[in-house]
């Protein structure tokens with residue numbers, strides 16, 4: 001069944017107009033707030049789409065520090081005044097909101113919003129929300145034409161954690177195990193790669209689960225600038241083995257000084273230079289279908305550092321789909 005790329009599904013909460021600093025007219029003054037449209041009817045012609053996932057429920061169930069439901073608003077605010085090197089058109093589709101603790105229903109609604117956006121053939125950026133956002137994104141991707149028609153799905157998680165917990169209820173600690181189980185149901189093995197895994201932040205049980213599932217990972221200690229060739233080789237192999245990429249960015253992959261506004265800040269972390277390079281290369285591959293920005297908790301942020309770091313990664317991803325007109 002083919003979906004009409006001009007027909008998209010409305011989110012729970014309509015998007016609000018974007019505002020920000022304005023230095024004058026013309027492309028030389030272009031900023032994000034100029035480039036964002038809210039009209040779903042214009043979805044087909046956009047270079048990228050945004051959708052927010054206002055959810056704290058996964059972090060609450062995972063015994064973390066709550067506040068991620070306000071992440072989408074903080075990310076939009078941090079993006080609004082960023083300068084654009086060349087014109088892009090971005091659709092803001094609004095937010096899916098997890099209400100009354102019903103995370104599972106929210107993840108399915110998110111999936112239904114994402115599928116037609118993915119079918120436009122341009123990246124969808126999902127603004128979390130706790131990392132439970134990733135399973136909703138997966139549901140959207142699994143329903144997309146590219147995956148249903150046999151495209152090989154690859155999931156790359158930039159994270160200090162595996163998020164492969166075997167808990168009774170879905171949470172921010174379980175999304176990739178949920179994906180693995182869903183893939184098993186359609187006779188597939190989840191092609192799951194993690195960059196930035198912190199040994200002290202994952203029990204031996206989680207490492208064992210990762211090994212049993214055939215997960216490929218690079219520890220944070222191998223993701224510094226001295227490990228650049230290892231990171232590049234890891235990414236090359238990942239990209240060569242898939243056609244459709246789900247990039248999931250848990251901001252706690254970054255050092256705590258760069259990303260203090262997360263439930264579990266990283267004592268070590270992967271440098272911003274590396275994380276940004278990985279994002280840029282994935283976007284430039286032309287295979288990126290969905291990218292989550294997860295775990296931003298504005299209540300815990302310092303000078304909007306984490307929101308700005310997340311926004312910068314989104315900026316790089318959206319402006320790296322084609323040839324950038326300024327050096328990255």
Ligand SMILES: N=CN[C@@H](CCC(=O)O)C(=O)O
Pocket residue numbers: 062063064131161162163165172173174201250263264
């Ligand atoms: N999404 C976060 N997942 C981590 C949280 C760890 C923590 O709160 O310390 C996990 O479950 O391992």
Ligand SMILES: [Mn+2]
Pocket residue numbers: 159160161250252253264
């Ligand atoms: Mn994490």
Ligand SMILES: [Mn+2]
Pocket residue numbers: 131159161163172250
């Ligand atoms: Mn995570």
